[in-house]
Structures are given as C-alpha cells and as structure tokens.
Amino acid sequence: MTGTGETSAQLALRDPDVRIMLRVRDDEPGAFEELVSRFQHRLVGVMNHLLGNADEAEDLAQEVFLRVYRSRKRYRPRSKFSTWLFTIANNLALNALRSRQRKPVVPLRANESGPLGPRPQEQMVHDPRTGPMQKVQKLELSEQVRGALDGLNERQRVAVILNKFEDMGYAEIAEVMGLTTKAVKSLLSRARENLRAALTGYIHMDSGAVEVPPEDDE
Amino acid sequence: MSSRRPITEQERADLVAYLDGELSGEEARAIEAKISLDPRVRAEAESLKKTWDLLDFLPKTEPSPSFTERTLSRVDPLAAPAEPAGEEGQAEVGRWLVLAGAWGLGLVVSAVAGYAMMRAMLPRVAGERELVRDLRLIENKRYYDQVDDFEFLEKLDHPDLFGDDTVP
Numbered sequence: 001m002t003g004t005g006e007t008s009a010q011l012a013l014r015d016p017d018v019r020i021m022l023r024v025r026d027d028e029p030g031a032f033e034e035l036v037s038r039f040q041h042r043l044v045g046v047m048n049h050l051l052g053n054a055d056e057a058e059d060l061a062q063e064v065f066l067r068v069y070r071s072r073k074r075y076r077p078r079s080k081f082s083t084w085l086f087t088i089a090n091n092l093a094l095n096a097l098r099s100r101q102r103k104p105v106v107p108l109r110a111n112e113s114g115p116l117g118p119r120p121q122e123q124m125v126h127d128p129r130t131g132p133m134q135k136v137q138k139l140e141l142s143e144q145v146r147g148a149l150d151g152l153n154e155r156q157r158v159a160v161i162l163n164k165f166e167d168m169g170y171a172e173i174a175e176v177m178g179l180t181t182k183a184v185k186s187l188l189s190r191a192r193e194n195l196r197a198a199l200t201g202y203i204h205m206d207s208g209a210v211e212v213p214p215e216d217d218e
Numbered sequence: 219m220s221s222r223r224p225i226t227e228q229e230r231a232d233l234v235a236y237l238d239g240e241l242s243g244e245e246a247r248a249i250e251a252k253i254s255l256d257p258r259v260r261a262e263a264e265s266l267k268k269t270w271d272l273l274d275f276l277p278k279t280e281p282s283p284s285f286t287e288r289t290l291s292r293v294d295p296l297a298a299p300a301e302p303a304g305e306e307g308q309a310e311v312g313r314w315l316v317l318a319g320a321w322g323l324g325l326v327v328s329a330v331a332g333y334a335m336m337r338a339m340l341p342r343v344a345g346e347r348e349l350v351r352d353l354r355l356i357e358n359k360r361y362y363d364q365v366d367d368f369e370f371l372e373k374l375d376h377p378d379l380f381g382d383d384t385v386p
Contacts (some may be wrong), residue, residue, distance in 0.1 A: 008295075033286060041280060041281060049276060062285070203269055
C-alpha cells in the first residue's frame with residue numbers, strides 16, 4: 001500500500017501499457033498488435049545492445065512477444081508493464097548469452113547484412129554529411145564501445161543497458177534482474193569502472209573530433 | 219582540499235549513484251561538496267561521466283519493417299491453444315463444477331417433489347387386496363352408517379344389554 005492508500009495493482013492500472021496488456025489478456029482484437037508496435041523499437045534496441053547482433057536481437061525480441069502472448073491469461077498487473085516485459089527479455093537474453101558462450105558465433109562481415117538491410121555502422125560510413133576522417137573515427141569508436149560492452153559480464157551488461165537506454169532506476173533494474181537495489185548500485189559502479197578501463201584512450205579524446213550522436217527520442 | 223588516498227569502491231559507487239540521480243538530497247549534497255573540494259574526486263566523476271556518454275556511440279537498431287507482421291503471424295497458430303489460465307482457470311473450472319452440481323441437485327429435487335405431488339393429487343383407486351381386507355366392513359356398511367360413534371357400538375356389544383340366550 002502507498003501513502004494514499006492505493007495498492008501497487010491500482011498504481012499499475014494507471015500505466016497505459018498495463019491497460020493494453022489487460023486487453024491482450026481478454027483477447028481483444030488488435031490489442032496484441034498495438035502492444036508489439038509500441039514496444040518493438042525499445043525491445044529490439046535493447047536486445048541488440050545486449051547481443052550485438054541485429055538478426056539475433058529481432059529473433060529474441062519476437063520470442064519475448066510470443067512469451068507475453070502465451071502467458072497473457074496469467075498476467076496480473078503488479079508493477080509497470082515494461083518492468084514485466086524486460087524481466088522476460090532479461091531471462092531470454094541471459095540464456096542466449098550463456099548458450100553463445102558454449103557455442104561461439106562467427107560474426108558476419110559488414111557487407112553481409114542479410115535481409116534486414118545495411119546496419120547502422122554501414123550507414124555511418126556512407127553518410128555524406130560528415131568528413132571521411134570523422135566517419136572513420138566514429139566507426140572505430142563505435143566498435144571500441146561495442147567491444148568494451150562485450151567485455152562486461154552478462155549481469156553488468158544488462159544493468160548498463162537498462163540504465164542507459166531504458167532510463168530505468170536502480171529499483172526497477174533490481175526488480176527486472178531479481179537483485180537488491182544495493183546489488184544493482186554495486187553492479188553499475190563496477191560496470192562503469194570496467195568500461196572506463198576499456199575505453200581509457202577514448203575518454204580524453206578531443207570532444208570536437210567526434211560529434212556525439214543525438215539522443216534518440218524514443 | 220585534496221586527499222592522496224585512492225578512491226574506495228564505496229566512494230565510487232556513491233559517485234556513480236550521484237551521477238545516475240539515485241541519491242537522496244542530503245547524500246547528493248555531500249557528494250557535491252566532495253567534488254567541489256577534491257580535484258581527484260572531481261576528475262573521477264568527470265571520467266565516469268564521459269565513459270557513460272561514450273555509450274551513445276553504440277549503433278542504434280530499428281526493427282525491420284516486417285517485424286510486427288512476422289510476430290503476429292507466429293502468434294496466430296497459438297491463438298487456439300492458449301495456455302491454461304493457472305489459478306484463475308482452476309477457480310473457473312471449480313465454479314462451473316459447483317454450478318453444474320447445483321443444477322443436477324435441483325433437477326433431482328424437482329423430480330422427487332413432482333412425483334410426490336402427483337401421487338397426492340391423483341384420486342386413489344383401491345387395490346384388490348385392500349377390498350378383500352375390508353370385505354366385512356363393506357358388507358356391514360349400511361349398519362355402520364346408522365351408528366353415530368364407536369362408544370355406542372361398544373355398548374351394544376355389552377352382555378348385560380342383550381345377554382346370551384344360554385340354555386340352563
């Protein structure tokens with residue numbers, strides 16, 4: 001119960017995403033499509049940051065939605081819908097990362113994008129608005145950051161992605177990952193320290209050399 | 219004011235939490251004071267912030283245009299065999315069973331009551347066995363009709379009234 005006498009379920013019902021999910025639970029036509037449309041960008045983005053592979057990210061995001069659909073009749077709004085969604089995503093991503101450790105994947109080369117079209121890195125190289133030197137630096141930096149992220153352990157990586165790209169607070173990350181808030185604080189501190197160690201050479205680059213990409217509004 | 223000792227893990231965690239906006243007002247003010255007074259803490263906070271900003275260089279991914287369509291096409295075959303509804307589903311089944319039981323019981327009670335009413339309402343026709351049993355009563359009915367009550371009949375049966383015609 002909250003100070004105003006509201007239960008967490010009542011608070012959750014104020015979340016518009018919870019209301020969509022309740023319509024999915026009741027098999028209302030079009031509700032599931034609305035849910036997929038609403039969350040696909042965030043989910044695919046997070047999965048891609050976690051796995052570093054666009055195809056795999058789409059497959060896993062799709063699997064998350066299928067699990068949501070399959071378990072719709074058991075859905076009980078207890079917190080924000082996105083917390084529940086990313087809890088499922090976290091479990092699937094961790095399984096994928098662990099299985100990948102057992103079966104190493106050979107990454108595709110940049111010109112092997114497949115049916116999804118050119119990847120953002122490829123697009124950056126061909127972007128005529130920036131000079132060739134900046135493009136190369138940007139691409140290199142992007143690869144270095146990706147490498148630094150891949151160097152984190154799975155839990156640190158998940159915490160970093162949720163905090164940075166989903167704007168989740170420590171308490172919500174703790175709920176998604178099944179940890180205490182204190183553990184998340186420690187996890188993020190170590191993750192940031194590891195990232196700094198991996199990116200030392202880039203932290204003190206001239207800030208004018210490479211323009212920081214604008215924040216995504218979504 | 220600058221200390222020479224290295225920043226501890228706890229101090230770094232607090233610094234990161236401060237940058238993430240996770241500290242209370244009082245805690246945040248304490249960290250701000252440290253940052254303004256100690257150049258090492260300030261440099262630490264700055265490098266941690268720059269590290270975080272570098273994550274913006276990660277390539278952004280958008281789902282392919284057919285993502286929704288492909289996801290929905292995978293859901294369609296699932297539409298019929300939705301997973302059991304867990305506790306709620308069991309409760310639903312239980313409610314149906316109770317309802318069906320109540321209906322069954324109601325039907326049995328109605329049938330029994332209907333049968334009893336029919337038996338009570340229909341005119342009763344005496345059976346052959348009952349006629350044989352009450353034969354003497356039927357034969358003497360015309361006499362019994364003359365009698366008002368059983369007390370009178372018992373008096374008629376008294377030996378002093380009619381006596382036995384015994385032969386001395």
